[in-house]
Amino acid sequence: MERLNHFDEHGNAVMVDVSGKASTARTAVARGTIHVNDSIMKALLEGNVKKGDVLGVARVAGIMGVKQTAALIPMCHSLMLQKCSVDFEICEERNEVTAVCIVKTEGQTGVEMEALTGVSVTLLTIYDMCKAIDKTMEIGEIHLVQKTGGKSGDFTNPRTGREEREK
Numbered sequence: 001m002e003r004l005n006h007f008d009e010h011g012n013a014v015m016v017d018v019s020g021k022a023s024t025a026r027t028a029v030a031r032g033t034i035h036v037n038d039s040i041m042k043a044l045l046e047g048n049v050k051k052g053d054v055l056g057v058a059r060v061a062g063i064m065g066v067k068q069t070a071a072l073i074p075m076c077h078s079l080m081l082q083k084c085s086v087d088f089e090i091c092e093e094r095n096e097v098t099a100v101c102i103v104k105t106e107g108q109t110g111v112e113m114e115a116l117t118g119v120s121v122t123l124l125t126i127y128d129m130c131k132a133i134d135k136t137m138e139i140g141e142i143h144l145v146q147k148t149g150g151k152s153g154d155f156t157n158p159r160t161g162r163e164e165r166e167k
Helices: 038-046 054-067 112-130 158-166
Strands: 024-035 082-091 095-107 138-148
Touching: 024 112, 038 054, 038 082, 038 112, 054 082, 054 112, 082 112, 095 112, 095 138, 112 138, 138 158
Parallel strands: none
Antiparallel strands: 024 095, 024 138, 082 095
């Protein structure tokens, strides 16, 4: 069994020492979904939520969340990010808004946590801006879709393809 690398030999939580790792191009893609009711979907599509441009604000919030990941997740390294984007896929039939966050850097550690944080903050912002309409929204399916670079190599989540085909 592989040892967790955020603990030392005494079981103390530590930040991983990446000083000996090679600097490589690294990318991570994460996604997650918020399920809304008919009223919220209609308001989102018509752009008439009282708090303003929900998806525009959520996009900016997600990008800001990416930039704050090291302040939120205790053992994350502060990174010099080279790219961050948040985009949306809207499915009216299922009343779903899916957020997709892509983060890139050149460095000694990956950006998976940044992408996952970006998606989470994006979806929470949608909830916050729409909760006056309905509080029963559900956030879920947050996961890493893909990552590239680093010692462990590239990764594509095998469950993502299946989930997408089932929709």
